[in-house]
Amino acid sequence: MRHPFLPLPAALAGVLLLTACGTGQHGGSDARPPSGAPCPGQPSGASAAPLPGDPAEPERDGVRITGFQGGDGGCALFEVTHAGTEPHTYTVTFALISEAGTVLDTAERTVAGVGPGRTVSGRIPLDTAAGPQDVSRVRISRVRSVPVDEAPDKGGPCPASGLRVHADDGDAAMGLRVVSVHLENCGARPYALHGYPDVELFDEEHQPVDGVRILRDGSSVAGATGADGPALPLVLDPGEGAWAGLVWRNTVQAGTPVHAPYVRLRARSGADWVTLVPELDLGTTGKLGVGPWKKREAGPQGGPSSP
Structure with missing residues (x-):
């Protein structure tokens, strides 16, 4: 059964609570859907709902998680906004966390060439190296950025x-x-x-x-x-x-x-x-x-x- 895609309010940017893990290929494409776009296979017209839970962290260093779709092939969506004066390439590390608080796996995404004042969207498959498991939270663990000309x-x-x-x-x-x-x-x-x-x-x-x-x-x-x-x-x-x-x-x-x-x-x-x-x-x-x-x-x- 597929879960509806849930947009995430800005206040929930740092930690994302999920209803299920996905089984998309871990470490797959860095495809960048438009902001708010569903994960692959999301039925059109799916209704949005408030995201449950009390997040522990805000958005981090220009990166925020904007939504998710649980179930098979599920993923989380995120945005990178660059406030600097020259283009930067971002490398973001996410932790996929179980309901018990255990880090099941990490996912790293590189977003190249984000210009000043620009926002670029990305996607994180909710699979883990150990296979499909329940992922209840996604946390932004680390954000690093370097100037494009010095990457x-x-x-x-x-x-x-x-x-x-x-x-x-x-x-x-x-x-x-x-x-x-x-x-x-x-x-x-x-x-x-x-x-x-x-x-x-x-x-x-x-x-x-x-x-x-x-x-x-x-x-x-x-x-x-x-x-x-x-x-x-x-x-x-x-x-x-x-x-x-x-x-x-x-x-x-x-x-x-x-x-x-x-x-x-x-x-x-x-x-x-x-x-x-x-x-x-x-x-x-x-x-x-x-x-x-x-x-x-x-x-x-x-x-x-x-x-």
Whole structure:
């Protein structure tokens, strides 16, 4: 049995209460129906009804959930409104929550190129990795946005700069964190590197992070991470790549822990800036180690052999 599509008042934007889970494919298309549009298969002329429940959170960081349809193939609908002055690409993480309050799964949606003052709609299938289950709430867990001109690029057409830059998911052990920044020369000319990438840190509000020293050489934080050693001159031929490590500890002692979700980075002086989102949980250590650029040596799966 299919449930009617329910529009969601603005006050219910942060947490969405649902009557049933959907069985649409998890992680499917980022199709963007018009605001208020039903999920696939919604009967025309379905009546709207007030959404039951007492939501715990408001809309978050320009994202709000606008409605849902439960049952097979069900989904939640959301909108992204950009209040900035230049186009941004948004990545939004939603939590699919059971009636008991357990997070059954998460769903991530990327909404590219939202212009100033514009609103773009999207859709979240209500399926979970464990299969169809009752999803009673959808919560906006995290919202991140980067300027379109500085968005990282792992694939697709080669940027005008001739460089692709992205960060991996990183490694963590005993409070030590290491994230590798990968650079690929996808252009037609050799690209020279010598030294360290330039790095700036920003908080959730896109404001500069103060009180953190950015130190050259990863060994300034910890040894044996691969992000150490001398900075040697490199020349990347077309198709070749390099990597540099970001090294920190998330130790918390006296003071307020620092969270810097955004890292603004350029490969060398004069290069284009790229905004990465490695979610640096810097604790109260007050420092980040940046390793030198190293040429990527193809390993068994084509990745760097060191970090």
